[in-house]
Amino acid sequence: MTIEPMTRILKADQSAAAAAARCLAAGGLVGFPTETVYGLGADACNGQAIARLYEAKGRPAFNPLICHVRDSAAAARLGVFDAAAARLAAALWPGPLTLVVPKRPDGGVAELATAGLATIALRIPDHPVAHAILAEFGKPVVAPSANRSGHVSSTTAGHVLADLGGRIDLIIDGGPTPVGVESTIVACLDRPLLLRPGGLPRAEIERALGHALAEACPHPKPPPRAGEGKEGAEDGAAPMAPGQLASHYAPRAALRLDALSVRAGEALLAFGPVLPPGAAGAARVLNLSPGGDLIEAAANLFSHLRALDAPGVSMIAVMPVPHQGLGEAINDRLRRGQAPRT
Numbered sequence: 001m002t003i004e005p006m007t008r009i010l011k012a013d014q015s016a017a018a019a020a021a022r023c024l025a026a027g028g029l030v031g032f033p034t035e036t037v038y039g040l041g042a043d044a045c046n047g048q049a050i051a052r053l054y055e056a057k058g059r060p061a062f063n064p065l066i067c068h069v070r071d072s073a074a075a076a077r078l079g080v081f082d083a084a085a086a087r088l089a090a091a092l093w094p095g096p097l098t099l100v101v102p103k104r105p106d107g108g109v110a111e112l113a114t115a116g117l118a119t120i121a122l123r124i125p126d127h128p129v130a131h132a133i134l135a136e137f138g139k140p141v142v143a144p145s146a147n148r149s150g151h152v153s154s155t156t157a158g159h160v161l162a163d164l165g166g167r168i169d170l171i172i173d174g175g176p177t178p179v180g181v182e183s184t185i186v187a188c189l190d191r192p193l194l195l196r197p198g199g200l201p202r203a204e205i206e207r208a209l210g211h212a213l214a215e216a217c218p219h220p221k222p223p224p225r226a227g228e229g230k231e232g233a234e235d236g237a238a239p240m241a242p243g244q245l246a247s248h249y250a251p252r253a254a255l256r257l258d259a260l261s262v263r264a265g266e267a268l269l270a271f272g273p274v275l276p277p278g279a280a281g282a283a284r285v286l287n288l289s290p291g292g293d294l295i296e297a298a299a300n301l302f303s304h305l306r307a308l309d310a311p312g313v314s315m316i317a318v319m320p321v322p323h324q325g326l327g328e329a330i331n332d333r334l335r336r337g338q339a340p341r342t
């Protein structure tokens with residue numbers, strides 16, 4: 001399915017929620033209200049739909065996305081909740097709180113949704129329209145804020161249309177969002193850590209926890225006021241402390257980028273129909289997209305890297321990936337994967 005040139009807009013009601021669910025099931029992109037800001041939703045289990053989502057937003061890099069679920073049972077199928085996470089979820093969900101927890105490998109969420117990380121960001125939104133869509137769809141929905149990369153988050157359907165009209169399939173208009181700033185993000189991996197200030201005040205989180213929250217960086221920015229939160233390089237999240245969460249997925253094997261041939265012992269991450277000299281002798285070969293389609297390549301990037309990163313493989317040769325469209329984000333991730341481990 002390709003992105004339709006026309007973006008449909010429906011007033012929120014039960015039939016609109018059903019239309020949104022059908023659109024998501026078909027791999028489409030749906031703008032919908034949550035209590036914080038409008039989200040741009042895609043099926044969390046469909047890597048190609050998520051690749052199109054990054055393209056529609058014009059994100060130059062793959063940021064991990066928040067998975068929206070309808071209830072805590074659905075959340076528990078995707079992530080592992082320690083005592084602190086369980087306490088926060090019980091006290092504050094549904095609501096403007098996102099919890100980052102270890103990802104269950106069998107949860108079915110596409111690797112691209114979490115940018116290949118071993119953790120997953122989860123949230124149960126407190127908005128009747130978001131809830132109706134999640135209930136109709138019955139599966140997790142990834143949704144970054146529904147704005148072009150570098151623009152402010154959208155708090156009305158009109159903002160979504162202005163930013164993403166013609167690039168997404170459907171917008172469900174549920175009126176202005178009540179909170180107006182993005183969710184507060186707390187990681188529960190070790191001790192609970194504030195990653196992004198947002199719509200849920202820190203004091204409420206600390207009250208539910210029974211103690212103070214650690215911060216991912218010493219001086220997090222104050223939460224933006226409604227409509228002011230310009231989306232920066234990391235999309236508003238506080239920079240994550242080195243060694244805690246910053247390490248995006250990086251293969252254990254080294255990457256040799258823009259490889260024009262395959263050397264003895266190397267695995268090959270291919271792109272396009274024509275394999276380079278030496279490919280027949282490669283330890284393993286996986287192709288991001290034999291047809292040279294960048295959306296397919298993005299959807300396969302993290303799972304292919306993981307599959308090639310097997311014991312006995314110390315180097316992965318990566319064929320050149322064109323730099324246009326999603327190629328920019330693919331190359332960004334490959335370059336980071338190539339950086340020396342610390």
Ligand code: TXA
Pocket residue numbers: 034036037038039040063064065066098100114117119120121123143144145146181182183184185195234235236237245
């Ligand atoms: O209120 C919100 O949170 C809105 C609504 C639509 O739910 N969504 C939103 O998504 O603001 P987005 O993509 O604009 O911001 C999500 C933030 C990003 O900064 C991303 O880096 C962070 O969440 N994030 C997602 N998964 C993560 C993970 N596993 N570890 C650390 N940070 C994560």
Ligand code: MG
Pocket residue numbers: 144145153231235236
């Ligand atoms: Mg955002």
